Amino acid sequence: MSVPNIIVVAGSSGAGKTTWVCQQMRDIADVEQIIYFSPGTGTVPIDQxxxxxxxxxxxxxxxxxEVEFLNQIPKAEAVYIELGFYLQLEAIAQILDNLTYRAIAVLPPDFKDSEYHSWANEIVRGAPTQSSTAETLWRAASNGQVIDENSLEEFWYEITHGAYGIVTRAKGIFDVNDGRSLYCDFVAGVAHTDFLELDLPRYLEGRPQRFSGLEVVGENxxxxxxxxxxxxxxxxxVAILQYQQQVKEILLEGEKV
Incomplete structure (x- = not known):
């Protein structure tokens, strides 16, 4: 049995770990067995x-x-493990035991002489983030909830403009009133990007039966x-059903045109 190519990715908050992993996956799209694991996300698995x-x-x-993941490693051709900034680098040894892996650190350009530098086999230049040692992490799952898109835009503006503290990183997945699922992403110091619509069917039958949630990193x-x-x-x-009925009527009218 061939040994899978195990890549462990770590780095500072917002530097681009998930972005790097996704690019690698696109580059090896012809590989049949790929698995991904990101420990420590609890009930808010945004990246997953x-x-x-x-x-x-x-x-x-x-x-x-974890058991299912380890059982699948021998069957995989490529394995990606992403460690959040809040995890100790030593945690990977407990997960993989004695398996050999390649360590990749995605770091801001001016990040020097850190524990990541001595740990990694390769340093990848990431986004110029503004992280600090005083940062804390806050998460909230919102499964089954639907948010008015205009309210979400206002809330996101407040998050990214200091209304709730000094936010250096925020990301979330939200179900909005027209049935779409939106991915929101913010990194302080990096150019703003619009909300990304996830490639999921519109949910127009009551409360969504899929993940949604928010993660915020910052100070105070x-x-x-x-x-x-x-x-x-x-x-x-009541509001959810009203919105969903309106959207279904609009979509039906569009089909008739």
Whole structure:
């Protein structure tokens, strides 16, 4: 049995770890057995959900699936493991035991002499992020919730303009009122990008039965207000059904044209 190519990717928050992994996956699109694992994301697997959507043929594993992941390694041709900035680099030894892997660190251009430099086999130049040692991480799952898109845009503007603390990184997946699932991404110091619509069918039958959630990294985060504002953006059952009925009528009219 051939030994799979195991790549472990680590680096600072927002530097572009997931972006780098996705590019590698596109480059080896002809490889049949690819698996991806990102430990430590708990109930807010934003990157796993994004990768599952973009690469439906890839096996993606989250927390609680470590045994299944390890069992699939011998069957895979390529294995990608992404370590969040909040995990110790030594954690990978516990996950992989004695398996050989290649260590890749994705770091900002001015990031020097860090633990990543001594750990990695290769340093990849990432985005010029503005991270600090005082950062904290806040997460919230919002499965089953639907957000009015205008409210989401206002909320995202507040997040990225200091209303809840000094935010250096924010990302999320949200179901909006017209049935689409949107991926939102912000890195302080990096040019703004619009919301990305995920390649998923519109959900127009009640509350969505798929993942949604938010992750924010920064200093002096007002977590209570973040949570309350996110809750305030969510629509009631009645409003969801009204929006969904309107969208279905619009789509039906479009089919008749």
């Amino acid at each position: 959900s994004r990768i599952t959507t973009e690469f439906p043929g890839i096996q993606v594993f989250s927390d609680g699936q 985060l007002d977590e209570a207000t973040l949570r309350q504002t996110l809750s305030d953006c969510c629509l009631s059952d």
